[in-house]
Amino acid sequence: QVQLVESGGGLVQAGGSLRLSxxxxxxxxxxxAMGWYRQAPGNERELVAVITSGDSTNYADSVKGRFTxxxxxxxxxxxxxxxxxxxxxxxxxxxxxxxxRFGRTxxxxxxxxQVTVSS
Numbered sequence: 354q355v356q357l358v359e360s361g362g363g364l365v366q367a368g369g370s371l372r373l374s375x376x377x378x379x380x381x382x383x384x385x386a387m388g389w390y391r392q393a394p395g396n397e398r399e400l401v402a403v404i405t406s407g408d409s410t411n412y413a414d415s416v417k418g419r420f421t422x423x424x425x426x427x428x429x430x431x432x433x434x435x436x437x438x439x440x441x442x443x444x445x446x447x448x449x450x451x452x453x454r455f456g457r458t459x460x461x462x463x464x465x466x467q468v469t470v471s472s
Contacts, residue, residue, distance in 0.1 A: 355379035355461050357448045362466030369470070370436045375448030375463050377429040385451040385458070387424060387431040391444035391468075398447070402433060415441075438470045 361373040377384060388403035402412045402422035410422055421434040431448060448463035 355382050355450070355452050355454065357450055357461050357463035359446070359448050359463040359466040362446060362468045364469045364471065365438055367439055367470055367472050369438050370434070371438065371468060373433040373435070373446055373448075373466060373468075375431045375450075377450055377452070377461070379454075382452050382454040384426075384429060385453060387422075387448070387450045389422060389431070389433045390447045390449055391442075392447070392465075393444040396444075401446070404431065435468070438468075440470045440472045442468060443470050444468060 356378050357375050359373060359375045361371060363371060365371055386403055386405045389401040390398050391401050392398040400413060401416055402410065402420055404410050404422045404424050412420060419437045424431045445465040446468050447465045450461050452459060452461050
């Protein structure tokens with residue numbers, strides 16, 4: 354199967370920055386779109402940013418101008434650069450990938466990484 358492994362979360366002060374990484378591993382697969390979601394306590398999981406195989410990007414209004422999503426296809430890795438962080442950005446961030454394997458397409462999720470922004 355395919356596994357997504359996230360890293361880069363942590364504790365930062367408001368106004369600080371973090372860079373999240375998500376690397377896909379496995380065999381005989383290709384990745385279409387990849388995205389980042391987040392879920393804060395008491396809230397539903399929400400889409401933060403998505404990047405297609407053609408490198409088109411879309412962002413939630415709450416993070417536009419502050420976050421940047423990118424990917425390195427040679428490394429099967431997607432990144433989320435988070436700048437000017439706010440306390441309301443505090444959440445567990447999850448990587449998601451649309452994966453094609455053996456002629457089928459399905460979504461895979463990472464384990465999640467905690468981002469905490471203090472005021």
